[in-house]
Amino acid sequence: MSVRYDDVLGPLRTAYDARAAWRDGLAKEPWKLVERQAFRERLAPGARLLEIGAGSGQDSAWFQAEGLSVVAVDLSAAMVAHCRAKGVEAHVMDFLHLDFPAGSFDAVYALSCLLHVPNHDLPAVLAAVRAVLRPGGLLFVGVYGGDESAEGPIDGDEHVPPRFFSWRTDEQLLGFATDAGFEVVDFHPVALDDGHRFQSLTLRAPGR
Ligand SMILES: C[S@@+](CC[C@H](N)C(=O)[O-])C[C@H]1O[C@@H](n2cnc3c(N)ncnc32)[C@H](O)[C@@H]1O
Incomplete structure (x- = not known):
């Protein structure tokens, strides 16, 4: 039987709560800064940005300093506390319960x-x-x-309990994106x- 979202949520929360302070002390790798900057450049000044799975809010705080209007959400209350300590509006919410108005x-x-989401x-x-x-x-x-x-x-895994991961081929990942109705703006x-190998995907929601 395949793994389900509800089964991995609790263990992930425990794992990330326990490691929030440690993760907050990690420096972002240079290639991640390049990816972040490239996405930033696609956004209009003052754009309203939601970061999901925001962790301790390092990226949210940076986007906010760039002049964007930022909201962060994470499963882990400890991570959300770090986001708030950086002055970012942050909420404990998981991906399937994003409690915001449509659009x-x-x-x-x-x-x-x-x-961390099962296929x-x-x-x-x-x-x-x-x-x-x-x-x-x-x-x-x-x-x-x-x-x-x-x-x-x-x-x-250095986290306890060990975290669930889903590793996907490029074709699989792109297929999930297009099946969900997104247009692929960039994949590399x-x-x-x-x-390791990182998959960078920028998608556009349908409509204008
Ligand atoms: C590897 S960390 C990445 C944090 C941050 N995005 C970064 O790159 O530094 C993954 C984060 O996703 C969060 N997360 C995992 N599953 C989630 C879910 N279903 N809903 C919300 N957050 C989730 C974890 O709590 C954790 O903070």
Whole structure:
């Protein structure tokens, strides 16, 4: 039987609550800053941006300093506390319960978080994200994957309990995006020094 969203939510919350302070102390890798800057340049001044799976709010705080109107959400209350400490409006919310009016954001930023959603539930999550985007709004998705399709905890994870990951091929990831009605604005892989591979995807919600 395939893994389901509701089964992974509790363990992920526990894992990230316990590691929030540690993760907040990590410096962003330079390639992530490049990805973030490229997405920023696609957005109009003062755009309203929702960051989902925002972690401790490092990126949200940066987007806010850039003049965007930012709201952050995360599953982990400890992560949300770090976001608020940075002066970012933040809420404890999970991807399937984004409690915002339809079409209320110009953009959504989702870095290294949709890899925690089982494939079975990714269509519902993408539909929930699409619902809060205005017509023509942009979604950035950044995940690790590309070589194979696999789901489950990773060996030697430093988080407790070990986190659930879904690794997707490029075709799979792009298929989920287009099946959800998004137009692909950009897709490119990033080869990382540690041997991992990152998939960078910028999508546009239908309509104008
Ligand atoms: C690897 S961290 C990435 C944090 C941040 N985006 C970054 O790149 O630094 C993944 C984050 O996604 C959050 N997360 C995982 N599943 C989630 C869900 N279903 N709903 C909301 N947040 C979730 C976790 O709590 C965690 O803070």
